[in-house]
Amino acid sequence: MNFKLSEEQELIRSNVREFALKHIEPVAAEIDANSRQPAEIFEKLAELGMMGISYPTEYGGGGTEFLTTMIVTEELARSCAATGFLHGYSFGLIGHPILAFGNEEQKKKWMPGLAAGKLVGSFTLTEPGAGTDVSAATTSAVKNDNEYVLNGTKTFITNAIIADVFVVFAYTDRSAGPKGMSCFLVPKGTPGLILGQHFEKMGIRGSQTSEVVFKDCVVTADCLVGKEGDGFKIAMSALDAGRIGMAAMSTGIAQACLDESVKYSKERVQFNKPIAKQQAIQWFIADMSTDIDAARYFYMNAAWVKDQGKSFSLAASKAKLFCSECAARHTTKAVQIQGGYGYIKGSKVERLYRDAKITEIGEGTSEAQRMIIAGAALR
Numbered sequence: 015m016n017f018k019l020s021e022e023q024e025l026i027r028s029n030v031r032e033f034a035l036k037h038i039e040p041v042a043a044e045i046d047a048n049s050r051q052p053a054e055i056f057e058k059l060a061e062l063g064m065m066g067i068s069y070p071t072e073y074g075g076g077g078t079e080f081l082t083t084m085i086v087t088e089e090l091a092r093s094c095a096a097t098g099f100l101h102g103y104s105f106g107l108i109g110h111p112i113l114a115f116g117n118e119e120q121k122k123k124w125m126p127g128l129a130a131g132k133l134v135g136s137f138t139l140t141e142p143g144a145g146t147d148v149s150a151a152t153t154s155a156v157k158n159d160n161e162y163v164l165n166g167t168k169t170f171i172t173n174a175i176i177a178d179v180f181v182v183f184a185y186t187d188r189s190a191g192p193k194g195m196s197c198f199l200v201p202k203g204t205p206g207l208i209l210g211q212h213f214e215k216m217g218i219r220g221s222q223t224s225e226v227v228f229k230d231c232v233v234t235a236d237c238l239v240g241k242e243g244d245g246f247k248i249a250m251s252a253l254d255a256g257r258i259g260m261a262a263m264s265t266g267i268a269q270a271c272l273d274e275s276v277k278y279s280k281e282r283v284q285f286n287k288p289i290a291k292q293q294a295i296q297w298f299i300a301d302m303s304t305d306i307d308a309a310r311y312f313y314m315n316a317a318w319v320k321d322q323g324k325s326f327s328l329a330a331s332k333a334k335l336f337c338s339e340c341a342a343r344h345t346t347k348a349v350q351i352q353g354g355y356g357y358i359k360g361s362k363v364e365r366l367y368r369d370a371k372i373t374e375i376g377e378g379t380s381e382a383q384r385m386i387i388a389g390a391a392l393r
Protein backbone atom coordinates (compact mmCIF):
# COMPACT_ATOMS: atom_id res chain seq x y z
CA MET A 15 0.00 0.00 0.00
CA ASN A 16 1.10 3.51 -0.78
CA PHE A 17 0.57 5.44 2.47
CA LYS A 18 0.57 8.78 0.67
CA LEU A 19 -2.80 10.05 -0.49
CA SER A 20 -3.00 11.23 -4.09
CA GLU A 21 -3.20 14.96 -4.80
CA GLU A 22 -6.87 14.48 -5.67
CA GLN A 23 -7.55 12.74 -2.35
CA GLU A 24 -5.71 15.47 -0.40
CA LEU A 25 -7.73 18.10 -2.24
CA ILE A 26 -11.00 16.30 -1.52
CA ARG A 27 -10.04 16.00 2.15
CA SER A 28 -9.30 19.71 2.47
CA ASN A 29 -12.41 20.72 0.50
CA VAL A 30 -14.63 18.55 2.66
CA ARG A 31 -12.97 19.92 5.81
CA GLU A 32 -13.67 23.45 4.63
CA PHE A 33 -17.26 22.47 3.77
CA ALA A 34 -17.77 20.85 7.18
CA LEU A 35 -16.39 23.86 9.05
CA LYS A 36 -18.67 26.19 7.11
CA HIS A 37 -21.89 24.20 6.84
CA ILE A 38 -21.88 21.43 9.46
CA GLU A 39 -19.92 22.61 12.51
CA PRO A 40 -22.28 25.57 13.18
CA VAL A 41 -25.40 23.35 13.21
CA ALA A 42 -24.03 20.07 14.63
CA ALA A 43 -25.13 20.78 18.22
CA GLU A 44 -28.62 21.78 17.05
CA ILE A 45 -28.92 18.61 14.91
CA ASP A 46 -28.09 16.59 18.03
CA ALA A 47 -30.40 18.55 20.34
CA ASN A 48 -33.38 18.22 17.98
CA SER A 49 -32.64 14.71 16.63
CA ARG A 50 -32.86 16.28 13.19
CA GLN A 51 -31.66 14.55 10.04
CA PRO A 52 -29.94 17.42 8.19
CA ALA A 53 -31.47 17.16 4.72
CA GLU A 54 -29.97 20.51 3.67
CA ILE A 55 -26.43 19.24 4.36
CA PHE A 56 -27.00 16.11 2.29
CA GLU A 57 -28.39 18.25 -0.54
CA LYS A 58 -25.20 20.32 -0.52
CA LEU A 59 -23.02 17.20 -0.30
CA ALA A 60 -24.93 15.78 -3.28
CA GLU A 61 -24.33 18.97 -5.26
CA LEU A 62 -20.61 18.50 -4.60
CA GLY A 63 -20.82 14.91 -5.86
CA MET A 64 -20.02 13.48 -2.41
CA MET A 65 -23.01 11.12 -2.25
CA GLY A 66 -21.80 9.12 -5.22
CA ILE A 67 -18.10 9.90 -5.27
CA SER A 68 -16.84 6.32 -5.59
CA TYR A 69 -19.74 4.86 -7.57
CA PRO A 70 -19.01 3.95 -11.21
CA THR A 71 -19.44 6.82 -13.63
CA GLU A 72 -21.95 4.84 -15.75
CA TYR A 73 -24.36 5.07 -12.79
CA GLY A 74 -23.72 8.78 -12.23
CA GLY A 75 -20.93 8.38 -9.68
CA GLY A 76 -17.54 10.05 -9.49
CA GLY A 77 -15.58 6.87 -10.23
CA THR A 78 -13.02 7.36 -7.45
CA GLU A 79 -11.71 4.64 -5.17
CA PHE A 80 -13.71 3.56 -2.10
CA LEU A 81 -10.82 4.92 -0.03
CA THR A 82 -11.67 8.44 -1.20
CA THR A 83 -15.25 8.00 0.05
CA MET A 84 -13.94 6.97 3.44
CA ILE A 85 -11.78 10.08 3.71
CA VAL A 86 -14.98 12.09 3.14
CA THR A 87 -16.79 10.08 5.83
CA GLU A 88 -13.96 10.77 8.30
CA GLU A 89 -13.98 14.51 7.66
CA LEU A 90 -17.77 14.73 7.96
CA ALA A 91 -17.75 12.78 11.25
CA ARG A 92 -15.09 15.14 12.61
CA SER A 93 -17.77 17.85 12.61
CA CYS A 94 -20.93 15.76 13.06
CA ALA A 95 -20.75 12.04 13.77
CA ALA A 96 -24.33 11.45 12.56
CA THR A 97 -23.57 13.04 9.19
CA GLY A 98 -20.42 10.96 8.81
CA PHE A 99 -22.31 7.83 9.86
CA LEU A 100 -25.07 8.35 7.27
CA HIS A 101 -22.52 9.03 4.55
CA GLY A 102 -20.53 5.83 5.23
CA TYR A 103 -23.76 3.83 5.70
CA SER A 104 -25.02 4.83 2.27
CA PHE A 105 -21.89 3.59 0.49
CA GLY A 106 -21.26 0.47 2.57
CA LEU A 107 -24.69 -0.92 3.35
CA ILE A 108 -26.68 0.28 0.32
CA GLY A 109 -24.46 1.08 -2.66
CA HIS A 110 -22.04 -1.80 -2.11
CA PRO A 111 -24.60 -4.66 -2.07
CA ILE A 112 -26.47 -3.27 -5.09
CA LEU A 113 -23.26 -2.82 -7.08
CA ALA A 114 -21.66 -6.09 -6.01
CA PHE A 115 -24.71 -8.37 -6.21
CA GLY A 116 -27.49 -6.57 -8.09
CA ASN A 117 -28.29 -7.17 -11.77
CA GLU A 118 -27.95 -4.49 -14.43
CA GLU A 119 -31.62 -3.55 -14.22
CA GLN A 120 -31.42 -3.07 -10.43
CA LYS A 121 -28.24 -1.01 -10.72
CA LYS A 122 -29.81 1.22 -13.37
CA LYS A 123 -32.96 1.59 -11.31
CA TRP A 124 -31.35 2.60 -8.01
CA MET A 125 -27.73 3.66 -8.42
CA PRO A 126 -28.10 6.96 -10.32
CA GLY A 127 -30.58 8.27 -7.73
CA LEU A 128 -28.34 7.16 -4.85
CA ALA A 129 -25.28 8.67 -6.53
CA ALA A 130 -27.10 11.98 -7.03
CA GLY A 131 -28.23 11.99 -3.39
CA LYS A 132 -31.84 12.02 -4.57
CA LEU A 133 -32.61 8.57 -3.17
CA VAL A 134 -31.96 7.20 0.30
CA GLY A 135 -31.54 3.55 1.25
CA SER A 136 -32.17 1.58 4.41
CA PHE A 137 -30.39 -1.66 5.34
CA THR A 138 -33.06 -3.87 6.86
CA LEU A 139 -31.51 -6.88 8.59
CA THR A 140 -31.69 -6.78 12.42
CA GLU A 141 -34.72 -8.24 14.18
CA PRO A 142 -35.85 -8.16 17.81
CA GLY A 143 -34.53 -11.71 18.28
CA ALA A 144 -31.69 -11.57 15.73
CA GLY A 145 -28.92 -9.04 16.31
CA THR A 146 -25.42 -10.48 16.43
CA ASP A 147 -26.94 -13.84 15.53
CA VAL A 148 -28.21 -12.77 12.11
CA SER A 149 -29.22 -16.33 11.21
CA ALA A 150 -31.87 -16.30 13.97
CA ALA A 151 -34.01 -13.97 11.80
CA THR A 152 -37.61 -15.04 11.35
CA THR A 153 -38.76 -12.72 8.55
CA SER A 154 -39.99 -14.90 5.71
CA ALA A 155 -40.40 -14.41 1.97
CA VAL A 156 -42.76 -16.93 0.45
CA LYS A 157 -42.76 -17.32 -3.32
CA ASN A 158 -46.13 -17.11 -5.02
CA ASP A 159 -45.87 -17.28 -8.85
CA ASN A 160 -43.90 -14.20 -9.86
CA GLU A 161 -44.05 -12.55 -6.43
CA TYR A 162 -42.77 -12.95 -2.88
CA VAL A 163 -44.85 -12.28 0.23
CA LEU A 164 -42.78 -10.85 3.10
CA ASN A 165 -43.77 -11.15 6.76
CA GLY A 166 -41.74 -10.20 9.82
CA THR A 167 -40.42 -7.39 12.01
CA LYS A 168 -37.09 -5.60 11.69
CA THR A 169 -35.72 -3.32 14.38
CA PHE A 170 -33.15 -0.52 14.85
CA ILE A 171 -33.39 0.33 11.15
CA THR A 172 -31.55 3.51 10.15
CA ASN A 173 -33.20 5.81 7.59
CA ALA A 174 -36.44 3.79 7.56
CA ILE A 175 -38.60 6.90 7.81
CA ILE A 176 -36.99 8.58 4.81
CA ALA A 177 -35.88 5.62 2.71
CA ASP A 178 -36.80 5.18 -0.94
CA VAL A 179 -35.43 1.65 -1.06
CA PHE A 180 -35.08 -1.01 1.62
CA VAL A 181 -32.37 -3.68 1.31
CA VAL A 182 -34.31 -6.43 3.08
CA PHE A 183 -33.18 -9.86 4.26
CA ALA A 184 -35.73 -12.66 4.66
CA TYR A 185 -35.82 -16.43 4.62
CA THR A 186 -37.06 -18.05 1.43
CA ASP A 187 -36.14 -21.45 2.92
CA ARG A 188 -35.81 -21.52 6.70
CA SER A 189 -34.86 -25.21 6.70
CA ALA A 190 -31.63 -24.42 4.81
CA GLY A 191 -30.32 -22.18 7.62
CA PRO A 192 -28.25 -19.15 6.49
CA LYS A 193 -28.18 -20.62 2.96
CA GLY A 194 -31.96 -20.11 2.85
CA MET A 195 -31.80 -16.35 3.39
CA SER A 196 -32.46 -14.04 0.43
CA CYS A 197 -32.09 -10.33 -0.24
CA PHE A 198 -34.73 -8.02 -1.75
CA LEU A 199 -34.79 -4.39 -2.86
CA VAL A 200 -38.17 -3.20 -1.64
CA PRO A 201 -39.36 0.23 -2.83
CA LYS A 202 -40.95 2.57 -0.30
CA GLY A 203 -44.71 2.67 -0.43
CA THR A 204 -45.00 -1.06 -1.14
CA PRO A 205 -48.28 -2.09 0.52
CA GLY A 206 -47.57 -4.06 3.69
CA LEU A 207 -44.28 -2.25 4.42
CA ILE A 208 -45.19 -0.48 7.64
CA LEU A 209 -43.12 1.82 9.84
CA GLY A 210 -43.20 0.74 13.49
CA GLN A 211 -41.79 2.30 16.65
CA HIS A 212 -39.39 5.23 16.28
CA PHE A 213 -36.46 5.23 18.72
CA GLU A 214 -34.89 8.11 20.68
CA LYS A 215 -31.14 7.60 20.91
CA MET A 216 -28.15 8.41 23.10
CA GLY A 217 -25.99 9.55 20.20
CA ILE A 218 -25.84 10.04 16.42
CA ARG A 219 -29.19 11.72 16.96
CA GLY A 220 -29.07 13.29 13.50
CA SER A 221 -29.81 9.82 12.11
CA GLN A 222 -33.27 8.27 12.44
CA THR A 223 -33.84 4.75 13.75
CA SER A 224 -37.11 2.82 13.59
CA GLU A 225 -38.83 -0.51 13.46
CA VAL A 226 -40.04 -1.79 10.09
CA VAL A 227 -42.86 -4.31 9.87
CA PHE A 228 -43.65 -6.45 6.84
CA LYS A 229 -47.26 -7.61 6.85
CA ASP A 230 -48.19 -9.62 3.79
CA CYS A 231 -45.91 -7.28 1.86
CA VAL A 232 -45.94 -8.38 -1.80
CA VAL A 233 -42.87 -7.66 -3.95
CA THR A 234 -42.30 -8.71 -7.53
CA ALA A 235 -39.66 -11.37 -8.23
CA ASP A 236 -37.42 -8.78 -9.92
CA CYS A 237 -36.77 -7.31 -6.44
CA LEU A 238 -34.69 -10.40 -5.54
CA VAL A 239 -30.96 -9.60 -5.46
CA GLY A 240 -28.80 -12.40 -6.85
CA LYS A 241 -30.35 -15.83 -6.39
CA GLU A 242 -32.55 -17.25 -3.67
CA GLY A 243 -30.20 -18.21 -0.82
CA ASP A 244 -27.63 -15.45 -1.52
CA GLY A 245 -28.98 -13.19 1.24
CA PHE A 246 -26.67 -14.14 4.12
CA LYS A 247 -23.59 -13.75 1.90
CA ILE A 248 -24.85 -10.35 0.68
CA ALA A 249 -25.61 -9.19 4.24
CA MET A 250 -22.12 -10.17 5.46
CA SER A 251 -20.43 -8.44 2.52
CA ALA A 252 -22.48 -5.26 3.04
CA LEU A 253 -21.61 -5.29 6.75
CA ASP A 254 -17.91 -5.69 5.87
CA ALA A 255 -18.12 -2.57 3.66
CA GLY A 256 -20.20 -0.73 6.27
CA ARG A 257 -17.61 -1.52 8.93
CA ILE A 258 -14.96 0.40 7.00
CA GLY A 259 -17.35 3.36 7.09
CA MET A 260 -17.81 2.93 10.84
CA ALA A 261 -14.01 2.83 11.22
CA ALA A 262 -13.60 6.05 9.21
CA MET A 263 -16.40 7.69 11.20
CA SER A 264 -14.72 6.60 14.47
CA THR A 265 -11.45 8.11 13.32
CA GLY A 266 -13.23 11.40 12.60
CA ILE A 267 -14.72 11.37 16.11
CA ALA A 268 -11.30 10.68 17.67
CA GLN A 269 -9.69 13.43 15.57
CA ALA A 270 -12.35 15.86 16.78
CA CYS A 271 -11.44 14.89 20.35
CA LEU A 272 -7.81 15.72 19.66
CA ASP A 273 -8.76 19.04 18.04
CA GLU A 274 -10.89 19.98 21.05
CA SER A 275 -8.35 18.74 23.60
CA VAL A 276 -5.43 20.66 22.13
CA LYS A 277 -7.46 23.87 21.96
CA TYR A 278 -8.94 23.55 25.45
CA SER A 279 -5.77 22.49 27.23
CA LYS A 280 -3.85 25.47 25.84
CA GLU A 281 -6.57 27.88 26.98
CA ARG A 282 -7.56 26.48 30.38
CA VAL A 283 -5.39 27.84 33.17
CA GLN A 284 -5.06 26.12 36.53
CA PHE A 285 -2.19 26.57 39.00
CA ASN A 286 -1.17 29.70 37.01
CA LYS A 287 -0.44 27.88 33.78
CA PRO A 288 -2.35 26.25 30.92
CA ILE A 289 -3.22 22.65 31.76
CA ALA A 290 -1.37 21.70 28.52
CA LYS A 291 1.83 22.29 30.53
CA GLN A 292 0.89 19.41 32.87
CA GLN A 293 2.48 16.13 31.92
CA ALA A 294 -0.70 14.18 32.74
CA ILE A 295 -2.60 16.14 30.07
CA GLN A 296 0.28 15.83 27.61
CA TRP A 297 0.14 12.05 27.97
CA PHE A 298 -3.57 11.99 27.22
CA ILE A 299 -2.87 14.00 24.10
CA ALA A 300 0.13 11.91 23.06
CA ASP A 301 -1.91 8.70 23.33
CA MET A 302 -4.79 10.25 21.40
CA SER A 303 -2.55 11.49 18.61
CA THR A 304 -0.77 8.12 18.30
CA ASP A 305 -3.98 6.08 18.30
CA ILE A 306 -5.57 8.34 15.69
CA ASP A 307 -2.65 7.77 13.29
CA ALA A 308 -3.04 4.03 13.81
CA ALA A 309 -6.83 4.22 13.37
CA ARG A 310 -6.45 6.15 10.13
CA TYR A 311 -4.00 3.58 8.76
CA PHE A 312 -6.37 0.79 9.80
CA TYR A 313 -9.41 2.11 7.94
CA MET A 314 -7.37 3.27 4.94
CA ASN A 315 -5.81 -0.18 4.69
CA ALA A 316 -9.23 -1.87 4.78
CA ALA A 317 -10.54 0.49 2.09
CA TRP A 318 -7.42 -0.11 0.02
CA VAL A 319 -7.83 -3.90 0.27
CA LYS A 320 -11.44 -3.48 -0.92
CA ASP A 321 -10.27 -1.26 -3.78
CA GLN A 322 -7.84 -4.03 -4.86
CA GLY A 323 -10.82 -6.35 -5.34
CA LYS A 324 -9.49 -8.67 -2.63
CA SER A 325 -11.40 -10.16 0.31
CA PHE A 326 -11.64 -7.30 2.81
CA SER A 327 -13.68 -8.93 5.55
CA LEU A 328 -10.85 -9.44 8.05
CA ALA A 329 -9.25 -6.04 7.36
CA ALA A 330 -12.67 -4.39 7.85
CA SER A 331 -13.29 -6.18 11.17
CA LYS A 332 -9.85 -5.23 12.50
CA ALA A 333 -10.30 -1.63 11.38
CA LYS A 334 -13.77 -1.40 12.91
CA LEU A 335 -12.64 -2.94 16.20
CA PHE A 336 -9.57 -0.75 16.59
CA CYS A 337 -11.07 2.52 15.37
CA SER A 338 -14.31 2.25 17.37
CA GLU A 339 -12.48 1.43 20.59
CA CYS A 340 -10.07 4.29 19.84
CA ALA A 341 -13.06 6.67 19.54
CA ALA A 342 -14.64 5.35 22.75
CA ARG A 343 -11.34 5.57 24.69
CA HIS A 344 -10.51 9.08 23.61
CA THR A 345 -13.96 10.61 23.92
CA THR A 346 -13.71 9.63 27.61
CA LYS A 347 -10.27 11.25 27.82
CA ALA A 348 -11.45 14.38 25.98
CA VAL A 349 -14.25 14.85 28.54
CA GLN A 350 -11.68 14.28 31.32
CA ILE A 351 -9.43 17.01 29.90
CA GLN A 352 -12.31 19.48 30.03
CA GLY A 353 -13.34 18.48 33.56
CA GLY A 354 -16.82 19.71 34.52
CA TYR A 355 -17.07 21.85 31.39
CA GLY A 356 -16.78 18.70 29.28
CA TYR A 357 -19.68 17.10 31.13
CA ILE A 358 -22.10 19.95 30.47
CA LYS A 359 -24.65 19.75 27.62
CA GLY A 360 -23.57 21.87 24.69
CA SER A 361 -19.88 21.00 24.94
CA LYS A 362 -18.71 19.26 21.78
CA VAL A 363 -16.88 16.54 23.69
CA GLU A 364 -20.07 15.64 25.60
CA ARG A 365 -21.77 15.04 22.23
CA LEU A 366 -18.77 13.09 20.88
CA TYR A 367 -18.77 10.91 24.01
CA ARG A 368 -22.40 9.90 23.34
CA ASP A 369 -21.88 9.59 19.57
CA ALA A 370 -18.85 7.32 19.91
CA LYS A 371 -20.72 4.52 21.71
CA ILE A 372 -22.63 3.36 18.62
CA THR A 373 -19.36 2.59 16.84
CA GLU A 374 -18.79 -0.32 19.27
CA ILE A 375 -22.32 -1.68 18.64
CA GLY A 376 -23.67 -0.95 15.15
CA GLU A 377 -22.76 -3.07 12.12
CA GLY A 378 -21.47 -5.78 14.43
CA THR A 379 -20.41 -5.27 18.05
CA SER A 380 -16.78 -5.29 19.17
CA GLU A 381 -17.38 -8.82 20.47
CA ALA A 382 -18.61 -9.88 17.02
CA GLN A 383 -15.46 -8.40 15.45
CA ARG A 384 -13.30 -10.30 17.96
CA MET A 385 -15.14 -13.51 17.03
CA ILE A 386 -14.31 -12.93 13.35
CA ILE A 387 -10.70 -11.99 14.02
CA ALA A 388 -10.08 -14.87 16.44
CA GLY A 389 -11.76 -17.26 14.01
CA ALA A 390 -9.31 -16.23 11.28
CA ALA A 391 -6.28 -16.34 13.60
CA LEU A 392 -7.16 -19.79 14.95
CA ARG A 393 -8.12 -21.32 11.59
Ligand SMILES: Cc1cc2nc3c(=O)[nH]c(=O)nc-3n(C[C@H](O)[C@H](O)[C@H](O)COP(=O)(O)OP(=O)(O)OC[C@H]3O[C@@H](n4cnc5c(N)ncnc54)[C@H](O)[C@@H]3O)c2cc1C
Pocket residue numbers: 136137138139140144145146147169170171172173215223372375376377378379380381382385
Ligand atom coordinates in the same frame (compact mmCIF):
# COMPACT_ATOMS: atom_id res chain seq x y z
C1 LIG B 1 -28.46 3.42 16.31
C2 LIG B 1 -28.51 2.08 15.66
C3 LIG B 1 -28.65 1.97 14.29
C4 LIG B 1 -28.76 0.72 13.69
N1 LIG B 1 -28.99 0.64 12.34
C5 LIG B 1 -29.25 -0.57 11.80
C6 LIG B 1 -29.66 -0.68 10.43
O1 LIG B 1 -29.78 0.31 9.70
N2 LIG B 1 -29.95 -1.91 9.93
C7 LIG B 1 -29.86 -3.04 10.69
O2 LIG B 1 -30.15 -4.11 10.16
N3 LIG B 1 -29.46 -2.97 11.99
C8 LIG B 1 -29.17 -1.77 12.56
N4 LIG B 1 -28.80 -1.69 13.89
C9 LIG B 1 -28.69 -2.91 14.66
C10 LIG B 1 -27.26 -3.27 15.07
O3 LIG B 1 -26.55 -3.75 13.97
C11 LIG B 1 -27.37 -4.27 16.23
O4 LIG B 1 -27.82 -3.53 17.35
C12 LIG B 1 -26.06 -4.96 16.54
O5 LIG B 1 -25.69 -5.82 15.50
C13 LIG B 1 -26.14 -5.76 17.84
O6 LIG B 1 -27.29 -6.55 17.89
P1 LIG B 1 -28.22 -6.47 19.20
O7 LIG B 1 -28.46 -5.04 19.49
O8 LIG B 1 -29.39 -7.34 18.99
O9 LIG B 1 -27.31 -7.04 20.37
P2 LIG B 1 -27.13 -8.59 20.79
O10 LIG B 1 -26.75 -9.40 19.60
O11 LIG B 1 -28.28 -9.02 21.58
O12 LIG B 1 -25.85 -8.48 21.73
C14 LIG B 1 -25.92 -8.08 23.11
C15 LIG B 1 -24.53 -8.23 23.69
O13 LIG B 1 -24.13 -9.61 23.65
C16 LIG B 1 -22.90 -9.73 22.93
N5 LIG B 1 -22.90 -10.99 22.20
C17 LIG B 1 -23.86 -11.48 21.39
N6 LIG B 1 -23.49 -12.67 20.89
C18 LIG B 1 -22.24 -12.92 21.37
C19 LIG B 1 -21.30 -13.98 21.21
N7 LIG B 1 -21.56 -15.04 20.42
N8 LIG B 1 -20.12 -13.89 21.88
C20 LIG B 1 -19.84 -12.83 22.65
N9 LIG B 1 -20.69 -11.78 22.85
C21 LIG B 1 -21.87 -11.84 22.22
C22 LIG B 1 -22.86 -8.51 22.00
O14 LIG B 1 -21.54 -8.23 21.58
C23 LIG B 1 -23.46 -7.44 22.90
O15 LIG B 1 -22.48 -6.98 23.77
C24 LIG B 1 -28.67 -0.45 14.50
C25 LIG B 1 -28.50 -0.34 15.87
C26 LIG B 1 -28.45 0.91 16.47
C27 LIG B 1 -28.31 0.98 17.97
